[in-house]
Amino acid sequence: MSAQRILIVEDEPSIADNIVFALKTEGFAPHWCRTGAEALSACQTDPPALVLLDVGLPDISGFDLCRQLRQHSAVPIIFLTARDSEIDKVVGLEIGGDDYVVKPFSPRELTARVRARLRNFTPAANPVALRLALDEQRHSARLDEVELNLTRYEFRLLAVLHGAPGRVYSRDQLLEMIWTDPSAAFDRTVDTHIKTLRQKLKAAGERVNPIRTHRGLGYSYDPQGL
Incomplete structure (x- = not known):
């Protein structure tokens, strides 16, 4: 049986080195990332069994x-941070963290917490591809047997993304391709429609998120979801 992959998101090399050593000693397969961007890429390429996440990263807050x-993921997340205030702990847990370890910490305690979280974690069944049907003439979309009741621009947005799975479209490209008068719209117009489109897909019974956000780039469609 292969070792479980643990993603360490920590910008301090000395701290990361200690964690890597402790995890390897306990039979895990640690992978270290210095930034949030590296971590997101690593999660998409090879999803980890658990994430050890520093709050104070150089490019993004660990909370964000x-x-x-x-x-798109229920992977266990343990925050690593020098912040020990109650409010920080509450925020970390309320936004989806599973545990909170304050620096400095014992590597043995940390690996024990990792084992405990993995022991109590039951991964969801693998999601199936969305059965999405678009009718261009009627401007209608159905997820399985559920009508999505999309607005004109929501339908156009879904049709463009769905028509080229994996292709990343910038906000400007989507404005030009979809909106009648792109000059009268704003970047946030796209974000707002993406948000409502995701909400309608979820309400219709989708179990995965097919619209992927590419930070600083735009959006793409993944039929397998995230």
């Missing part, structure tokens, strides 16, 4: 990274 991960 947790929110992004929780959009």
